[in-house]
Amino acid sequence: MIQAFVFIEAEPGRVQELVKELAGMELASSVIKQVYAVTGRCDLIALIESPDIPSLGD
Numbered sequence: 001m002i003q004a005f006v007f008i009e010a011e012p013g014r015v016q017e018l019v020k021e022l023a024g025m026e027l028a029s030s031v032i033k034q035v036y037a038v039t040g041r042c043d044l045i046a047l048i049e050s051p052d053i054p055s056l057g058d
Helices: 015-022
Strands: 002-008 031-037 044-050
Touching (some): 015 031
Antiparallel strands (some): 002 044
């Protein structure tokens, strides 16, 4: 199992909504474990857990 941080740009005003929406979301074979709102070039950072690198891209 690997973990990766994904940086996300959001539409203005949707940051808090996306934090709730993305947390715990299951993707093809990965899971979004945690989502953080941040300041700077991106609006959110998501911690993704995936079985391997190729699955992370799905």
